[in-house]
Amino acid sequence: MDPSESFAEYARARAPSLVRFGYVLTGNQHDADDLAQEALIRLGAAWERVRQKGDPEGYVRTIMVRLHISWWRRRRRERLVGAVPERGYDDGGLADVDSRGGLWQALRGLAPRQRAVLVLRYYERLSDEQVAAVLGISRGTVRSTAFRALERLRSDLGGTGSAARSLLSRRSS
Amino acid sequence: MNTALEEELAQAIQEAGGAARAPLPQFYTEIERGIARRRRIRRIRAGTAVALVMALGVGAVPLIKRPAPELRPPPVVVAAPLPPTDAARLPDFTNPRSPAEIWPEAVRRLPRQTPDGHGYTPLVWLPDGRLLIRDQPGNPASRFVAWDVTNGARTPLSPALGPGSVTLLGVVAGRVVWSTGSIGVQLRNPTVMASKLDGSGTAPVAELTAPAGERVSLVTIAGESVVWGTSKGGMFTWEGQFTGLWRVPLTGGTAERVPDGNGFIPSWRLPGVVNTTHYGGDGPPDGTVWDLVSGRKVRYTRSPQLSRMACGTVEWCGGSSTDGHAAVQRIDGSGVVVLPATGVVTPLMGGRFAEVVFFRPLAGSRSNEVEITSAALWDVTTGKVANRMMARDDAGQPLPLVESAPNLLLMSWQEGDEILLLDLARVA
Incomplete structure (x- = not known):
């Protein structure tokens, strides 16, 4: 061909x-x-x-x-x-998909590298070694970035609605 | 994966990915064009490299590569007084205090919600003393509202803006001129709208379009017209060749070319101003700044000590030195002042103020990326310095400032149950 x-x-x-x-x-x-x-x-x-x-x-x-x-x-x-008067960029489609207690919105609030690490881990299902290779960083940095990102999500979800609280209570149970 | 959060996260990302729409036919056409463009550029570069090697000898080629920026603070160098101020004594930029302490006369305090209980984003004080806000930001029903903070009266000015960010904003001739379309990206043509300040209606002003093979670069409001630039080539729309300027009156009409606008691009920072180079390095060391409202054109020269620079039609320019430090110079390239840390200086409000942003290397980065460590607003007339980082996002990075029209700049931040508004035009 x-x-x-x-x-x-x-x-x-x-x-x-x-x-x-x-x-x-x-x-x-x-x-x-x-x-x-x-x-x-x-x-x-x-x-x-x-x-x-x-x-x-x-x-x-x-x-x-x-x-x-x-x-x-x-x-x-x-x-x-x-x-540019305001930061960020929102999209109408996002509100439709965020049925998970604000989790998607919280994800969008992360820094791009944090979000990229989580997307590669949980969407692409890559190992930390593979994520490190994609991002050109060390595996340790991948792990620390993921840890901070998840902590941030937990923190953000703690202040949102009932679905998030439900999620948090499930996690702690 | 071992926590409920991680499981929910994976599900949320999968669902979000499923909400993306399929590419439009134009998507594939643009790919074909882009590949052809890259191949063309590659051929040109290869030819240029061969010519350079032949002209200078192979040993000269490494000189083209730039060294990594020096991030260690050097001693302050004051080559000459910085116009229009006496810059022989630089202020202390470390640990600047809140603008509310430095310029109390220019700071207003408002509740975090409007009287009807909505959140809002303050945008600019209107000429009649009302505050222009974006009501319910993040909600598709969000719209522009003129809020009389003295009696609580609120006048809706626009229809629902949808969820997008405001990418253009100006207040001129009794109208708010705005756009929520992304500007400077591919595949779409933003429409500029105008809403009357008395709330009597909104009308489209212009769809920002470009001739075939070109794209919209940046847009500005110049007097009672909307002016945008077109470009071609380069990865970003503000790169490449600036192919022209287009103008439409705020009352609407047909787009027409701005005479002699070829080679100019609208300024990011200064309303109504166009430039022959976009803010950033790699451009020619000299050029022209053109104030479309006054018609004034000013030649500028970038000192060899500076690598990137922004100028207005004022007497000085700001940017970064070749070793990455924040720096300023006179518009003719003389009087370079290098600040003692890595960063960048940008003139504000016609040169009366400057924004000084300091960086440091980003931990874990292998490509000289930086993160912002501090930022200050600098009154270059009085030498006072205030903390610019009061207005910052969730990631701790400073929010963009609003200069919605010449000398109209508002910075806002939250303190407890209040929103504080700094209006630099009210600084004594």
Whole structure:
């Protein structure tokens, strides 16, 4: 198959999944689209080389995670010097999915690297070693980041609604 | 996985992922274009690298690589007084006190909720003394409301804004001009709206569009017009080639090119101002700042001691030195003042104030990433310094400031049951 055809086939087959991955990483549809799109552009430009190595999915998801963190940091710095009046970005779809006592909202309040660690652990089901490889950090940093992120979620959930309190009581029982 | 929280978390993330919509057809078209663009750039870079090697010799190539930033504080260097102030004596930026202590005349205290029990985000004081707020932030029913804090009267100005952030805000000619569309990202064209301050209606002003193959970069309000830039190339929309400026009156109409606007991009920080380089390094060392309202154009030169810089049509610019330290200079590149820590300085309010943000290396990072450690508001006229970090997010990072129109800047933060509002225009 022609390389451009095989990439197009791959992109069409995997894009919905990558957008979903981007959605849980970023917390909104627009950034998810941009993230998946930019990662696929980079993959497409290196398609022959990456395909020969046999793991385009790992390649593109690693790009997405790293881009997400670096974009957020860069945007944060740009916003510090910018006239953007309010922080953050909300998306209408998120309210619909947050039936778990504010857990998703609390997740979105985490720093991007904390969120990325949790997404890779609990959405992608990666081991801490694999998460470390994706993020380019040590396994110890992965574990400490996950610990702090979970502590933060516990803390945040402690102040929210009945579903969260139910969750907390289940956890402590 | 061994706790209920982790189990619930995995479920919540799975459900959230399922709520994402499938990519639109344009998604795939943009990928094809993006790949072609990257290949084109790669060919150009390869050609440039070959030419450079041939011209300078192979041994010259490592000179292109930039060294890692020096994060150790050097001694303060004052090459010349900083206009428009006498900067020979820099203030102490460590442990700045609350703005309420430094500028009590400019700080107002309000309850954390409006009289009807809603949370709100304060945005700007209106010319008639009412406070423009976003009612019920985070709620899709959220809208702009003019709140008379003296008698509690609240006038809804806009329809429901939906859940998105406000990405453009200005108060001009009896209207709030706003947009909730993401600006500076791909795939969509934000619409700018205008809501009358008497609450009598909201109307669209312009959909920000770009010619084929280009994209919207940044937008600003210049006098009684909305002006946006277009660009092409680069990863971010504020990078690459600035292909033009477009203007639509606040009363609506057809977008028209701003004459001589090619090569300019709207300023992030200064309403109505456009620049030939976006804030950040890698640009040419000199350029032009153009105030579209007054028509004034000012040439600036970045000192070799600075790596990134923001200028307005004032006499000085702020940024970072080549070793990463916060720094300022005169607009002609002279009078460099390097502050004693890693950070960045940005002029505010036409140069009367500056925001000084300090960084440190991010723990665990292998790529020179930084996190913000402290930030200050600096009155460069009086030398007073106040804590900028009062307004910070849940992650402890400073919230963006609102400069919704020239010299209209509001910073707000919570203390107990109150919201404190700093209005820099009221600083004596």
